[in-house]
Amino acid sequence: PRTVSRTADGHLEVGGVSVADLAAEHGTPAYLLDEDDLRARCRDFADAFAGADVFYAGKSFLCKAVVRIIDEEGLFLDVCSGGELAVALAAGFPPERMGFHGNNKSISELRRALDAGVGRIIVDSFQEIERLSELSKTMGKRPNVLIRVTVGVEAHTHEFIATAHEDQKFGFSLAGGAAFQAAIKILDEGVLELKGLHSHIGSQIFDTSGFEVAARRVIELQAQIRDARGVELPDLDLGGGFGIAYTTQDTPSTPGDLAKRINKIVEGECELASLRKPRLSIEPGRAIVGPAVFTLYEVGTVKDVDGIRTYVSVDGGMSDNIRTALYDASYSATIAGRESTAEPLLARVVGKHCESGDIVVKDEFLPADVQPGDLLAVPGTGAYCRSMASNYNHVPRPPVVAVRDGASRVIVRRETEDDLLALDVG
Numbered sequence: 001p002r003t004v005s006r007t008a009d010g011h012l013e014v015g016g017v018s019v020a021d022l023a024a025e026h027g028t029p030a031y032l033l034d035e036d037d038l039r040a041r042c043r044d045f046a047d048a049f050a051g052a053d054v055f056y057a058g059k060s061f062l063c064k065a066v067v068r069i070i071d072e073e074g075l076f077l078d079v080c081s082g083g084e085l086a087v088a089l090a091a092g093f094p095p096e097r098m099g100f101h102g103n104n105k106s107i108s109e110l111r112r113a114l115d116a117g118v119g120r121i122i123v124d125s126f127q128e129i130e131r132l133s134e135l136s137k138t139m140g141k142r143p144n145v146l147i148r149v150t151v152g153v154e155a156h157t158h159e160f161i162a163t164a165h166e167d168q169k170f171g172f173s174l175a176g177g178a179a180f181q182a183a184i185k186i187l188d189e190g191v192l193e194l195k196g197l198h199s200h201i202g203s204q205i206f207d208t209s210g211f212e213v214a215a216r217r218v219i220e221l222q223a224q225i226r227d228a229r230g231v232e233l234p235d236l237d238l239g240g241g242f243g244i245a246y247t248t249q250d251t252p253s254t255p256g257d258l259a260k261r262i263n264k265i266v267e268g269e270c271e272l273a274s275l276r277k278p279r280l281s282i283e284p285g286r287a288i289v290g291p292a293v294f295t296l297y298e299v300g301t302v303k304d305v306d307g308i309r310t311y312v313s314v315d316g317g318m319s320d321n322i323r324t325a326l327y328d329a330s331y332s333a334t335i336a337g338r339e340s341t342a343e344p345l346l347a348r349v350v351g352k353h354c355e356s357g358d359i360v361v362k363d364e365f366l367p368a369d370v371q372p373g374d375l376l377a378v379p380g381t382g383a384y385c386r387s388m389a390s391n392y393n394h395v396p397r398p399p400v401v402a403v404r405d406g407a408s409r410v411i412v413r414r415e416t417e418d419d420l421l422a423l424d425v426g
């Protein structure tokens with residue numbers, strides 16, 4: 001994150017506060033949020049995509065303080081469950097700037113979204129169109145909807161493959177004609193306000209050609225709908241998924257580059273199809289909050305296993321970052337509380353859980369004098385770490401501490417053992 005630096009005595013510092021002070025005040029492990037960095041990333045996207053709406057994907061990380069920051073920076077908000085909606089509403093986020101996603105929203109979630117006046121609901125199945133239409137009639141509402149289109153582009157980290165037939169649970173198939181039928185159904189029934197199409201091709205994507213193919217295909221569908229019913233849909237959402245650098249090998253595009261490429265393809269395709277350019281929106285989560293946070297751990301044991309490998313155990317692990325175990329994700333780590341001139345040692349950073357797959361960083365060079373008591377920072381943990389954290393082994397989840405201008409504030413407090421016991425009945 002941008003306000004992180006090393007002080008003369010070798011301590012990492014964030015937002016003008018040294019990690020040693022932060023560890024002393026808040027304990028470890030802790031997620032440390034560089035608030036200036038988060039705000040700057042919001043502004044980078046908003047500026048780069050001027051004229052489009054940037055929906056922050058709350059699934060990447062959500063709490064009331066972050067909702068307020070997103071609001072203050074003028075972004076929109078994507079929620080995908082009743083719980084996320086509740087956090088957003090509790091923080092006072094304007095419902096008309098929210099989008100509501102999900103492949104299996106319950107009737108009660110849909111009702112709450114309608115009650116609150118959520119700005120757009122992204123419909124994902126014919127059954128949902130029926131459910132939402134029934135509810136809307138009963139409640140006397142006419143919600144704005146987008147159709148989630150499965151465009152047949154499956155994006156992976158460094159490549160994308162186009163498949164004619166997509167085997168996944170989200171959206172309406174484009175190739176199979178379901179997306180077109182969904183649009184016709186909504187338009188002909190006239191209960192829901194069809195605002196546009198939506199496509200999300202995946203996450204942690206570096207190859208922007210996936211977005212270009214997706215944009216081309218949804219615009220073609222837009223033209224088909226216009227030809228069938230004479231309606232030019234005003235909105236187009238191209239989803240999130242912009243990759244970030246977890247290690248030095250990752251080279252993400254800047255928001256400016258992304259915006260340029262996406263705008264160019266959308267303009268070109270619309271011109272070809274003689275369509276007015278729709279109002280664009282995007283839904284970045286990881287690219288906004290991911291790099292703004294690092295996790296601060298304390299080293300507990302250092303074990304050399306028969307000369308094969310050195311295991312450095314920290315006081316958290318797969319309960320605060322499941323991504324390494326789940327996706328074989330790559331992270332880096334650095335000693336944060338001091339500087340060392342010792343030789344580099346290839347180490348594996350592991351957690352404290354009762355499972356050998358409990359790995360935080362698979363391979364990292366740490367100074368050979370790494371020792372118990374050392375503070376260890378793992379950057380890039382803002383997205384899908386706290387939001388996917390668990391209580392495995394009854395390990396309380398770490399706090400999220402926002403740091404800015406030389407001061408820190410807890411925005412999500414550390415869980416306690418009483419919290420863990422609070423749900424036990426009897």
Ligand code: LLP
Nearest residue numbers: 057200203204240241242283284285286384
């Ligand atoms: N919009 C939609 C409809 C999505 O499904 C997602 C992510 C996003 C936006 C935001 O994607 P982002 O910009 O954050 O990549 N747990 C996985 C990622 C799952 C993403 C799910 N959908 C991980 O840790 O990598």
